[in-house]
Amino acid sequence: MSRHHADAMPHVNTDRLWQWHMRMARFGVTGRGGVNRPALSTDDIELHKQIALWARERKFDVEIDDYGNQFMRRPGTDENCKPLVSGSHSDSQPTGGRFDGISGVLAALEAVEVMEEAKIRTRHPLEIVIWNNEEGVRFRPTQMGSAVYAGHARLGPLQAAVDPQGVSLETEVGRLRRAVDFASERSLGKPFAGYLELHIEQGPILEEEQIDIGIVTSIQGTRKFEVQILGEAAHAGTTPSRNRRDALVDAVNVVKALQILFYDPLDLVRFTIGQFEVKPGALAVVPDNVFFTIDFRHHEDAVLKSLGDQVKAVCEDAAKRCNVGVTETRN
Structure with missing residues (x-):
């Protein structure tokens, strides 16, 4: 032209x-x-x-x-x-x-x-x-x-x-x-x-990179999960650590394990915990119920399947004292 x-x-x-x-x-x-x-x-x-x-x-x-x-x-x-x-x-x-x-x-x-x-x-x-x-x-x-x-x-x-x-x-x-x-x-x-x-x-x-516009070459695929960890509520002042089934402690361990699972040196995996709820939410009560969500994204189907299929086992293995339920959701 x-x-x-x-x-x-x-x-x-x-x-x-x-x-x-x-x-x-x-x-x-x-x-x-x-x-x-x-x-x-x-x-x-x-x-x-x-x-x-x-x-x-x-x-x-x-x-x-x-x-x-x-x-x-x-x-x-x-x-x-x-x-x-x-x-x-x-x-x-x-x-x-x-x-x-x-x-x-x-x-x-x-x-x-x-x-x-x-x-x-x-x-x-x-x-x-x-x-x-x-x-x-x-x-x-x-x-x-x-x-x-x-x-x-x-x-x-x-x-x-x-x-x-x-x-x-x-x-x-x-x-x-x-x-x-x-x-x-x-x-x-x-x-x-x-x-x-x-x-x-x-x-x-x-x-x-100071680029005004880019052309999309692939679309992120998504897998989403809900995780619930059930322990036992107990008095914070009288219950020894050895007797606690602290849902929050196990939840922290699960999150750490998930971070290892989803670690990507190329930084192409997207892993997010967007919701995190702790109950009963009282200052002096050991938490007995933790709920959180997982949003996992990648542009390759093979990676979505490989990593997503490991989520349930990783969560169950990381929780030491509590029961874990993992549900994959449409959203």
Whole structure:
């Protein structure tokens, strides 16, 4: 491509894109400048509505499927072609950042906006998608919207999912439909011609190497476990160490053993204990119950299987005086 042609190409309006980010960051804003935007919360639904209104102003079709995934479609010159799709998610972790997920949605929006301004027509329809409940904070499991759409999860049980307050996913999808009442129904699994997603790195590597953007070459696979260690509660002042079945002491030994199992000199294994609960949680009582979670990730199936299959035995061997239960979970 000549320099003349490169200069003549339309460019993203970075100021406009930044303003979109700042507008969307108001939905679920926290005191520290991040966001707390659970899937299909009032803030999340309002965000969906604002982007849907943008699409309607440009006479794009807006569609919502039974799972709450929202699509905005710019027609192509050949409507028999499958759409090219780009987007991401809008829900966040409780202490989420302003750019996680939503940047992928807004990048796609800005790209389409530039093409609209330049009157660039594409043969394929272009679709912007907001996947529902990617984080899995409010409804379990994670990545539900995209998993259902891709055929990796059955719709029925997931529609029956409820949040910690007992509100059903199905109820909240209905609330989204009422807020975006001009959206049409969309069938699940409608095929794509291609899919592209921009996402923040969520890690330090590109920044450390002063690289602006990277191309994903593999996706981390995940195995997750719940571990429960049961001992015996006892008085802290009168029970000798030799008579104690201290669940916390055994839990510490188990965690140390897991750190050895998951040690990787190449630093490619990701091992995290994200939840850790000790009961009864009294100052003068020997703990009798410890619960914790394991999140283990790697990009190679063989490593996931090899290390993940050892978790149960390692936990049982490391606990000296207490009973250990290990359960692998979907999430």
